[in-house]
Amino acid sequence: MSALPHELLPDNATVDTNGSLCIAGCNVLALAQEFGTPLFVYDEDHIRIRCRQAREAFLGSVAYASKAFLCLAMAKLICEEGLDIDVATGGELHVALTAGVPAARIVMHGNNKSTSELAVAVNAGVGRIVVDSFDELNRLKALGRSTEHRPKVLLRITPGVEAHTHEYVTTGVDDTKFGFTVSSGLADAAIQRTNELDAVELVGLHAHIGSQVFELRSFQRAVEVVARFAEPYGLSELSLGGGLGVAYVEGESAPSIGEWADAIAVACAKVGFNTPVSVEPGRALVAAAAITLYEVGTIKELDGIRTYVAVDGGMSDNPRPVLYGSGYETFLPRALNSKRNKQVRVVGKHCESGDLLVREGRVPGDIAVGDILATPVTGAYGHSMGSNYNKVLRPAVVFVRQGDARVVVRRESYQDLLRNDL
Ligand SMILES: *Cc1c(COP(=O)(O)O)cnc(C)c1O
Numbered sequence: 001m002s003a004l005p006h007e008l009l010p011d012n013a014t015v016d017t018n019g020s021l022c023i024a025g026c027n028v029l030a031l032a033q034e035f036g037t038p039l040f041v042y043d044e045d046h047i048r049i050r051c052r053q054a055r056e057a058f059l060g061s062v063a064y065a066s067k068a069f070l071c072l073a074m075a076k077l078i079c080e081e082g083l084d085i086d087v088a089t090g091g092e093l094h095v096a097l098t099a100g101v102p103a104a105r106i107v108m109h110g111n112n113k114s115t116s117e118l119a120v121a122v123n124a125g126v127g128r129i130v131v132d133s134f135d136e137l138n139r140l141k142a143l144g145r146s147t148e149h150r151p152k153v154l155l156r157i158t159p160g161v162e163a164h165t166h167e168y169v170t171t172g173v174d175d176t177k178f179g180f181t182v183s184s185g186l187a188d189a190a191i192q193r194t195n196e197l198d199a200v201e202l203v204g205l206h207a208h209i210g211s212q213v214f215e216l217r218s219f220q221r222a223v224e225v226v227a228r229f230a231e232p233y234g235l236s237e238l239s240l241g242g243g244l245g246v247a248y249v250e251g252e253s254a255p256s257i258g259e260w261a262d263a264i265a266v267a268c269a270k271v272g273f274n275t276p277v278s279v280e281p282g283r284a285l286v287a288a289a290a291i292t293l294y295e296v297g298t299i300k301e302l303d304g305i306r307t308y309v310a311v312d313g314g315m316s317d318n319p320r321p322v323l324y325g326s327g328y329e330t331f332l333p334r335a336l337n338s339k340r341n342k343q344v345r346v347v348g349k350h351c352e353s354g355d356l357l358v359r360e361g362r363v364p365g366d367i368a369v370g371d372i373l374a375t376p377v378t379g380a381y382g383h384s385m386g387s388n389y390n391k392v393l394r395p396a397v398v399f400v401r402q403g404d405a406r407v408v409v410r411r412e413s414y415q416d417l418l419r420n421d422l
Pocket of ligand 1: 065067068086109208210211212241242243244280281282283284
């Protein structure tokens with residue numbers, strides 16, 4: 001029945017004299033009033049601090065995995081903080097380049113990069129291409145005939161490590177669509193094949209075991225497998241991908257970025273791997289930086305069953321509960337420190353019973369239609385995974401910092417919904 005634990009809020013969250021939530025000096029109820037709902041509110045300095053922590057913790061480079069949340073302002077912020085940026089499609093690459101990110105600081109991923117995506121990446125001069133398949137090597141070879149550029153590549157290898165996370169975000173086991181498997185010899189074959197190609201320069205290896213990973217041992221096992229595998233080839237770069245988990249609900253606790261780095265360093269020392277390791281965190285940099293604000297539209301009390309609280313968004317702005325069964329907390333920003341003594345299910349406005357945001361949520365007993373309701377830790381894989389299902393408009397995103405709020409992604413309009421229709 002407790003109030004929301006403040007650890008789940010962005011770093012610069014405070015309570016004003018009326019008991020309502022402010023982030024970076026901005027009252028969130030005023031933000032909802034000014035910019036409408038649903039609304040993603042990001043604490044900009046929270047992201048900047050996480051970027052600095054990551055850069056300090058790792059000797060190798062840190063690339064932000066942009067699929068967690070990407071827009072022009074975000075790409076610029078990442079650049080200002082000295083991180084590289086990891087993109088996995090032509091679309092993400094386009095946003096990063098448009099934001100002015102120098103191509104040399106872009107890492108191009110993807111398990112099925114098309115020839116045209118590769119051509120844009122190679123011609124732009126991206127810093128690294130992470131090669132995922134033999135077909136991709138063939139495409140790069142063909143491209144090599146028409147371009148002067150000789151991209152530096154890493155090979156994505158699959159270390160056969162269980163990450164102990166949701167099946168849909170497990171990527172390091174042998175049975176996966178990603179990369180070249182170490183255990184079956186595919187990874188060795190890929191190295192040979194790559195070394196035969198003039199079109200690319202093989203500089204290192206990449207492994208990414210999954211996402212929302214809490215067990216540091218899993219990262220350590222990946223280091224052991226990859227370092228042992230890499231040794232005879234004398235490759236100088238190793239990127240260990242992202243995947244560090246974050247706490248979403250009361251009682252969860254995740255390792256810090258510093259603890260993640262320490263665990264990786266320990267594993268490297270153990271196997272005598274002296275090259276600085278690079279990483280690609282996404283979620284750990286942005287998830288806890290944001291909350292989503294919604295307006296409560298209907299409350300349906302079913303005696304002896306449950307109470308449904310319906311808000312003006314849903315699976316179109318946060319599909320994680322539907323995709324992975326992910327849990328979230330919920331609270332009323334007008335009464336941040338009030339006891340949450342009413343059990344509710346928070347649902348969206350889509351035409352599906354599966355459209356839920358918080359399966360077992362708790363809110364203060366006086367919740368009413370018209371209240372602003374919030375879910376914390378929505379900064380990663382919410383806006384980026386959003387959709388226009390039911391022709392619901394994608395929410396606006398605001399960055400708040402030192403008392404100022406700026407819209408970085410405007411709310412969609414009905415005209416936007418028709419822009420591609422002929
Ligand atoms: C998704 C992904 C990441 C980031 O994962 P997080 O869990 O958000 O840290 C990093 N690298 C690769 C290759 C990925 O696919």
